[in-house]
Amino acid sequence: GAVVSQHPSWVICKSGTSVKIECRSLDFQATTMFWYRQFPKQSLMLMATSNEGSKATYEQGVEKDKFLINHASLTLSTLTVTSAHPEDSSFYICSARGQGAIEQYFGPGTRLTVT
Amino acid sequence: GNSVTQMEGPVTLSEEAFLTINCTYTATGYPSLFWYVQYPGEGLQLLLKATKADDKGSNKGFEATYRKETTSFHLEKGSVQVSDSAVYFCALNLPGGKLIFGQGTELSVKP
Numbered sequence: 001g002a003v004v005s006q007h008p009s010w011v012i013c014k015s016g017t018s019v020k021i022e023c024r025s026l027d028f029q030a031t032t033m034f035w036y037r038q039f040p041k042q043s044l045m046l047m048a049t050s051n052e053g054s055k056a057t058y059e060q061g062v063e064k065d066k067f068l069i070n071h072a073s074l075t076l077s078t079l080t081v082t083s084a085h086p087e088d089s090s091f092y093i094c095s096a097r098g099q100g101a102i103e104q105y106f107g108p109g110t111r112l113t114v115t
Numbered sequence: 116g117n118s119v120t121q122m123e124g125p126v127t128l129s130e131e132a133f134l135t136i137n138c139t140y141t142a143t144g145y146p147s148l149f150w151y152v153q154y155p156g157e158g159l160q161l162l163l164k165a166t167k168a169d170d171k172g173s174n175k176g177f178e179a180t181y182r183k184e185t186t187s188f189h190l191e192k193g194s195v196q197v198s199d200s201a202v203y204f205c206a207l208n209l210p211g212g213k214l215i216f217g218q219g220t221e222l223s224v225k226p
Contacts, residue, residue, distance in 0.1 A: 004158070032212055043204065043216040044159075093158065097212055102147060102166070104214065106159040 002028045004096050006107035013084055013114055020080045021110045023094030029074040030096035034104060035067075038091040050077055084114040117142045121205050121217035128195055128224050136190040136220045138179075138205035147208040148172075148181050148188040153219075154201045162190075162203070195224045 003026040013019045023033060032051050036044040048064075050056040050071035058064045066088075068080040077096075081088055091111055095104040122137040140148065147166045151159040163172030168183035177192045188205060205217040 034212070034214070041219075043218045044214075046213060046215075049211070049213065095159075095214075102208060102212070103161055103164070104212065105161075106151075108156075108158040 002096075002098075002105040004030075004094065004105045004107040006092075006094055006110050008110060009108065010111040011113070013112070015085055015114055016083055018080055018082045019084055019112060020078055021092055021094075021112070023077045023079070023096065023107050025075045025096040025105070028096075028098050028105075030077070031074065031099045032097045033071055033077040034095045034097075035069060035077075035079050036093040036095070038093055038109070040091075044093060047079075081112065084112070086114045088112065089114045117146075117207060117209060117215050119205050119207055119215055119217035121203075121220050124202075124219070124221035126220060126222050128222070130197055130224055130226055131194045132224075134190070134192040134195045134199075134222070136203055136205075136222070138188045138190065138217055140186050140188065140205075140207050140215075142186075142207055142209070142215075144210070145183075146210075148179070149206045149208060149214070150177070150179055150188070150190050151204040151206060151216075152201045153204065159204065195222070197224045197226055200224045 007022045035047045048056045048058045056069035071077040093109040095106045097104045149164045150162040152162045163174040165172040165181035171180045206214045
């Protein structure tokens with residue numbers, strides 16, 4: 001089946017710094033990638049949708065200047081959390097979908113802790 | 116608006132028990148419906164799906180039927196195993212690929 005990886009799997013950073021999370025589709029071309037945030041014991045909330053080569057579309061309430069998303073190739077999307085604060089601590093999950101497909105394939109997630 | 120409501124967990128069952136996890140939705144149009152499973156330490160995996168009313172999705176002994184009249188997509192399995200312990204998410208798929216997830220239901224199966 002289709003495989004999506006994320007790196008790093010966990011990261012600790014200091015308040016005020018920026019951190020980048022990578023999402024890669026390993027065996028298919030991902031024309032669309034999605035970024036989610038999951039709080040403990042809660043559901044996944046879609047943050048943004050990115051199509052390769054285009055600007056990301058952010059969900060209402062998500063700060064686009066804080067959560068920078070780049071989807072420069074068909075196998076890689078990055079999420080950069082800028083000027084991170086403790087309230088940004090969360091589990092970030094990406095998913096990827098191929099051209100014309102309905103199914104999204106999910107990465108294993110990245111645990112971000114901001115101290 | 117579009118939303119998904121699942122029964123609250125955690126659900127604790129003995130091995131070989133019957134499982135039902137309720138899921139209801141509100142949506143405009145005719146979305147596809149999915150069940151995802153998240154095993155400990157792993158990413159979400161698609162368990163089964165149904166793309167139109169009365170479709171039944173099935174996989175690994177799990178089943179769910181897309182019921183438009185009751186706006187439901189309940190997950191069932193006749194005999195659960197310890198290896199089924201995981202968190203289960205019901206989701207509706209809107210045009211453009213946006214997924215709306217329920218809050219997740221944690222299942223724990225005891226030997």
